[in-house]
Amino acid sequence: MKPLHSKTEKALAAFACICLSAVLSFSALAAEKTYRLTLAETWGPNFPIFGDATKNMAAMAEKMSNGRLKIRIDSSNKHKSPFGVFDMVKSGQYDMGHSASYYWKGKVPNTLFFTTMPFGMVASEQYGWFYHGDGMALMEEVYAPHNLLSFPGGNTGVQMGGWFQKEINSVDDLEGLKMRIPGFAGEVLAELGASPTNIAPGELYTALERRTIDALEWVGPGLDLRMGFHKIAPYYYTGWHEPATELQFLVNKRTWERLPEDLQEILRVAMRTAAYDMYIQNAHASAEAWEEMTAEYPDIQVKQFPDDVINALRSANTKLLANYADNDAQAKKILDSQQAYLNKIRRWTSISEEAYLQGQ
Incomplete structure (x- = not known):
């Protein structure tokens, strides 16, 4: 490298050093921001x-x-x-x-x-x-x-089907049922005559206690215990609507x-x-809460929806999904992707986790 002789060269070199120092300082400041x-x-x-x-x-x-x-x-x-x-x-x-x-x-x-x-x-x-x-x-x-x-x-994993003031013994029992249930499940229940609504979490207990609604789903024992729903609704149904x-x-x-x-x-x-x-x-919280709930509130009745109710819910779900797919190209794209992935991965789930649980 040849030595710098002219004043111009020396000035340019000094300017370059200043610029480099400024860049490094700016980078350091950005990293510390x-x-x-x-x-x-x-x-x-x-x-x-x-x-x-x-x-x-x-x-x-x-x-x-x-x-x-x-x-x-x-x-x-x-x-x-x-x-x-x-x-x-x-x-x-x-x-x-x-x-x-x-x-x-x-x-x-x-x-x-x-x-x-x-x-x-x-x-x-x-x-x-x-x-x-x-x-x-x-x-x-x-x-x-x-x-x-x-x-x-x-x-949350699989959510429970909700807390009900009365038993659901047939599809007819869904007619006019006022239930807090958001998302697509609400649309499915509406197809069978229910009246779904969404209510902010802080208002759920009061709505159920005052019979503004007949039933609600929230999550599962880990969160439901703290909300106190088991004190005002005796029937706790297993889930179908929110598996994940x-x-x-x-x-x-x-x-x-x-x-x-x-x-x-x-x-x-x-x-x-x-x-x-x-x-x-x-x-973890649901496991602990369920143990506490069953010990302190033995009158809680865990129920499964009858087969005819589940079949009606499934049929309504299939119909509504088809309507979405027919009327919205983006919805069809999403639903096709979900169904294709479910078809593939459920084959494995069935011979692994499901088979293990059934074997117990």
Whole structure:
């Protein structure tokens, strides 16, 4: 390298050093910058299991980023709109949300397919579809026009069929039944004459106690015990409608794009880990709660819906799905993908987990 002789060369070299120093300083500052995000959740403050998922996610993201990513969580008592999370994150009022995709079916009908479907996949199968099948790509396709990204946010596994004030002995008993049940299952019950409705979690007990509704489904023992439904409704039915209820983390797309790549990946890992941990936590909590419920409230009657009711529900479900597919190309694409994946993976589930359980 030849020595610098002219004043111009020396000046240029000095300028280059200054520029390089500035770039390095800027990079260091960018790496140290703290990104503060806000998250609105559908649940109330300190809501068990569901609320734990958001807290766990935020804590992991902050720790893995060495404090560069901080997420403030606002529960429904703060933002006052448990079913407004979609709009608040879409508009940028909040950077993130935690809720359930099927709550938005009135706004964007095809969002309902990403929570769970009656007679559909169980949790292990559905996670396979999300992460190794078409699920994530299809979900991105549905949410992209709304400036949103959606990620799995925690699974409840198979949900119980609900708490009922009276027994269901035939299809006729569904006629006029007022029941809190969201998502596609509500449409299925409406097809058989019931009156489904959706009610915010904090209002469920009062609605059932005052007979504003005749029945409700929530989740399972792990969450139902704390809600106290067993004190006001004697019949606890097994599930058909939500075999793998996946909550969601919503992220404003502009917020996501402003994050450095390493923080995007940290957030992605934190959401995925928190979601799976919620699945395990809920299973554990339900086992413990069911033991407590049966010991302290032996009059709880666990029921299965009669075969004719299940057959009618299945027929109505099939009919409604066909209508969706006939009238919406995107819905057909999603439903075809889910059914193809279920057909493939259920063959394995049948000779593994199902066969094992039947053998016991």
